[in-house]
Amino acid sequence: GAVVSQHPSWVICKSGTSVKIECRSLDFQATTMFWYRQFPKQSLMLMATSNEGSKATYEQGVEKDKFLINHASLTLSTLTVTSAHPEDSSFYICSASWRGGVTGELFFGEGSRLTVL
């Protein structure tokens, strides 16, 4: 099946620094990638949708200058948390879909846990 890989799996950083999380589709071309944030024991909160080669579409309330998303190729999307603060600590998950895939079927990465000190 289609595999989506995230890197790093976990990262600890100091407040004020920026952190980049990568999301790769390993065996398919992801036309659309989604970035989510998940708080402990809570649902997935969609942050943004990114289509290859175009600007990401952010959900209401998500600061696009803080959470920079780049989808430069059909197999890679990156999320950069700029000037991270402790409240940005969370589990970030990406998912991807592809044009020939089943409608509504998303392939999820394993998630990246960010801890900001």
Added chain:
Amino acid sequence: AQRVTQPEKLLSVFKGAPVELKCNYSYSGSPELFWYVQYSRQRLQLLLRHISRESIKGFTADLNKGETSFHLKKPFAQEEDSAMYYCALLDEGAQKLVFGQGTRLTINP
């Protein structure tokens, strides 16, 4: 507005008992609904979609437009069914999935 509601955060049943995870939706168009599952220490994955009318791992889900529901059912729960279950609705216009809050299912031996 598109919305998916899973009223139960936690659900605990005994092995061999029937299980039903509730899901209600709000959508103005023709809904496409899904159930995703996340087992312990694993990534989220698609369990089933209503269009397929399939049974996966003994689970079925029927779309009831009158009640705007898409409950997930299994007649005899197994311990390996313990997981987090998310109901999701495809927002066709925005081309994204809207997820419910999730239900953590625990099957007791």
